[in-house]
Amino acid sequence: MSKQTHDRARTTEETLLSVRNLSTHYREGEDDVPVRAVDGVDLEIARGETYGLVGESGCGKSTLGLSLIRALPPQGEIIDGEIHLDGREIGQPARSAVKDVQWADISMIYQGAQNAFNPVKTVGEQIREPLRIHDVVPEGERAGHVEELLDKVNLQPDITDQYPHELSGGMKQRAAIAMAIACEPELLIADEPTTALDVIVQAEVLNMLQRLQEELNFGMLVISHNLAAIMKLSDRVGVMYGGELVETAPSEVLYDSPRHPYTARLLRSLIDPRRPPEQVETIEGTPPDLRDPPTGCRFADRCDLATEQCTAEAPSLEAMSERHEAACFHHDEVSEL
Amino acid sequence: MSSESAVTPGWASEEPILEVRNLEKHYVKSTGWLESFFADEKRVRAVDGVSLSIDRGEIFSVVGESGCGKTTLGKTLLRVIEPTEGEIRFKGTDLSSLSSTEMQEMREHVQIVYQDPFEALNPKRTVNGLLRQPMEIHDITSRDEQRERIYRALEDVNLLPVEDYLDRYPEELSGGQLQRVLFARALVLDPEFIVADEPSSMLDASVRARVLDLIDELRNERDISFFIITHDIGAARYLSDRIGVMYLGRIVEMGSADGIVEDPKHPYSKALIESIPSPDPREPLGSSGIGSEVPEPVDLPIGCRFHPRCPAATEHCRRADPEWRSVPSETDDGRMTECHEVEPKQQPPE
Numbered sequence: 001m002s003k004q005t006h007d008r009a010r011t012t013e014e015t016l017l018s019v020r021n022l023s024t025h026y027r028e029g030e031d032d033v034p035v036r037a038v039d040g041v042d043l044e045i046a047r048g049e050t051y052g053l054v055g056e057s058g059c060g061k062s063t064l065g066l067s068l069i070r071a072l073p074p075q076g077e078i079i080d081g082e083i084h085l086d087g088r089e090i091g092q093p094a095r096s097a098v099k100d101v102q103w104a105d106i107s108m109i110y111q112g113a114q115n116a117f118n119p120v121k122t123v124g125e126q127i128r129e130p131l132r133i134h135d136v137v138p139e140g141e142r143a144g145h146v147e148e149l150l151d152k153v154n155l156q157p158d159i160t161d162q163y164p165h166e167l168s169g170g171m172k173q174r175a176a177i178a179m180a181i182a183c184e185p186e187l188l189i190a191d192e193p194t195t196a197l198d199v200i201v202q203a204e205v206l207n208m209l210q211r212l213q214e215e216l217n218f219g220m221l222v223i224s225h226n227l228a229a230i231m232k233l234s235d236r237v238g239v240m241y242g243g244e245l246v247e248t249a250p251s252e253v254l255y256d257s258p259r260h261p262y263t264a265r266l267l268r269s270l271i272d273p274r275r276p277p278e279q280v281e282t283i284e285g286t287p288p289d290l291r292d293p294p295t296g297c298r299f300a301d302r303c304d305l306a307t308e309q310c311t312a313e314a315p316s317l318e319a320m321s322e323r324h325e326a327a328c329f330h331h332d333e334v335s336e337l
Numbered sequence: 338m339s340s341e342s343a344v345t346p347g348w349a350s351e352e353p354i355l356e357v358r359n360l361e362k363h364y365v366k367s368t369g370w371l372e373s374f375f376a377d378e379k380r381v382r383a384v385d386g387v388s389l390s391i392d393r394g395e396i397f398s399v400v401g402e403s404g405c406g407k408t409t410l411g412k413t414l415l416r417v418i419e420p421t422e423g424e425i426r427f428k429g430t431d432l433s434s435l436s437s438t439e440m441q442e443m444r445e446h447v448q449i450v451y452q453d454p455f456e457a458l459n460p461k462r463t464v465n466g467l468l469r470q471p472m473e474i475h476d477i478t479s480r481d482e483q484r485e486r487i488y489r490a491l492e493d494v495n496l497l498p499v500e501d502y503l504d505r506y507p508e509e510l511s512g513g514q515l516q517r518v519l520f521a522r523a524l525v526l527d528p529e530f531i532v533a534d535e536p537s538s539m540l541d542a543s544v545r546a547r548v549l550d551l552i553d554e555l556r557n558e559r560d561i562s563f564f565i566i567t568h569d570i571g572a573a574r575y576l577s578d579r580i581g582v583m584y585l586g587r588i589v590e591m592g593s594a595d596g597i598v599e600d601p602k603h604p605y606s607k608a609l610i611e612s613i614p615s616p617d618p619r620e621p622l623g624s625s626g627i628g629s630e631v632p633e634p635v636d637l638p639i640g641c642r643f644h645p646r647c648p649a650a651t652e653h654c655r656r657a658d659p660e661w662r663s664v665p666s667e668t669d670d671g672r673m674t675e676c677h678e679v680e681p682k683q684q685p686p687e
Contacts (some may be wrong), residue, residue, distance in 0.1 A: 203612035206614070206622050230616050273570045
């Protein structure tokens with residue numbers, strides 16, 4: 001399905017994932033000041049839609065993904081908000097119920113998935129695991145199903161008997177994708193699916209995700225700091241900064257007319273090798289300390305447009321145009337940056 | 338940067354700082370001891386006959402897929418890994434003839450900056466301690482001298498004010514700051530040549546440019562020559578004077594940074610550049626068209642080593658090794674490549 005057909009699909013189909021006011025904090029000990037990794041985020045993804053989430057390391061994008069699939073480390077906790085998948089509340093079940101959601105409804109290609117395989121189990125055993133947990137395929141048919149899955153990701157059936165170390169990084173990444181789609185989830189989360197892969201494998205993985213989505217029509221949340229790749233793959237893109245969503249728009253709109261200064265600066269830090277800029281920009285300064293985020297706009301101390309208002313009050317997301325929202329008091333001046 | 342240097346190629350005017358001839362690094366692939374009685378040992382040709390020369394003040398990047406041998410090449414250049422064969426001349430001195438003590442002394446002038454700052458820096462040492470360590474190894478023991486070199490290095494990598502960084506531990510620094518500490522650690526020895534392995538690929542886009550600009554500044558201000566190993570072709574073009582494209586142990590194409598990206602000649606270089614996504618969401622996702630499985634350089638095919646993946650391969654490519662030769666290019670950048678299907682440069686008429 002091309003991006004154009006995605007657009008049509010979205011207007012006719014219902015919301016798949018709805019996240020309201022999600023806050024996830026990390027706390028080392030009882031008395032520690034929590035790190036507000038995700039701080040009041042709203043997000044919606046339609047069936048068959050790809051939503052890209054970008055931002056610098058530490059902005060909360062991976063934590064958001066882990067919150068959705070309830071795979072947070074022990075220090076992490078969802079402290080507020082609602083998560084609905086296909087109309088069902090999935091944010092609040094007790095931890096014992098997590099397994100019902102993982103793989104079957106939501107699955108995730110974890111960051112560094114190439115290295116996440118168990119080294120002492122064969123690849124086939126590991127891909128069969130979600131099928132076994134959810135019993136979606138009768139035991140006798142599982143081996144055949146695994147072969148079909150491998151075929152979908154262009155892997156030969158004989159790798160089922162191999163161990164992870166016998167596979168190249170690209171092959172492991174594809175095996176991780178096969179595992180993630182094994183139970184035909186409604187939502188696939190891919191956390192940095194191309195990081196640490198070189199350009200040829202990167203292109204292959206991106207093309208594969210796009211093709212699988214056309215075939216299986218799952219909603220997809222792609223999390224990455226690789227803005228160029230994300231804008232390519234996604235229908236809409238959300239930009240996170242300091243635990244908050246600061247701008248969201250269809251990819252083309254975001255690329256052409258960003259309305260948050262942080263997005264604008266991020267776009268100008270990209271290097272298109274075919275059209276190299278004279279000078280590539282950096283964003284000076286460092287992201288805020290999320291133990292004690294500033295009261296005003298969290299980007300203010302790195303922003304050229306910041307005024308007194310920006311340090312005094314926090315801007316909230318406002319509609320710029322249809323499907324385009326940005327949280328900046330100076331969104332009209334961003335084009336002049 | 339690269340465009341300026343293409344106009345005035347400062348690197349072409351002087352004698353090379355580093356010259357390599359037919360460099361080879363082979364490993365014996367481990368097989369079971371029983372098997373080793375019956376079969377010939379398998380040799381992995383990680384670097385398989387590389388010749389290149391880098392001029393003083395030049396930034397040279399080598400690009401290619403993981404497993405193409407670029408990191409092994411970088412390490413072999415400085416004898417961090419001993420070459421199997423070939424000659425390495427640093428300012429005229431044959432490095433392979435040096436004893437290990439002499440090579441140790443030589444390391445003051447030639448430094449390597451590793452890829453992952455989180456792994457390369459001892460977490461228990463402060464920045465000050467991390468920077469002092471290489472000087473102690475090289476007998477620079479005067480406290481004043483050490484202090485002076487540490488200050489100058491931290492100033493050059495823009496960790497300012499210096500006092501704010503001296504007592505910090507790696508975990509208190511961001512990825513970009515750590516990357517700069519790694520460079521400062523090389524700089525305290527005042528090197529003339531630095532091999533940098535993926536200096537920017539672990540970093541967020543927002544700070545990546547700062548590290549690239551830093552390398553350019555060090556070249557301009559300290560006259561350091563760089564050999565950069567990267568899979569980030571955007572960074573390679575932005576930063577370098579020339580790019581070498583490496584495939585299965587060999588440099589298969591070499592030319593100006595602009596020339597290689599704008600007008601690649603070798604089918605492998607073309608595939609590599611085709612697969613880079615442009616940020617414009619309207620343009621389709623790129624695809625290499627050559628699959629992603631890099632064969633292991635053990636049983637190299639007869640003929641061109643790229644032919645099993647090459648969309649342009651002919652019968653001839655399956656039989657004969659291509660020759661390394663000059664080929665014409667749009668920018669006339671002294672392009673060299675090894676491919677039967679690229680017409681060689683016509684010799685000017687007598």
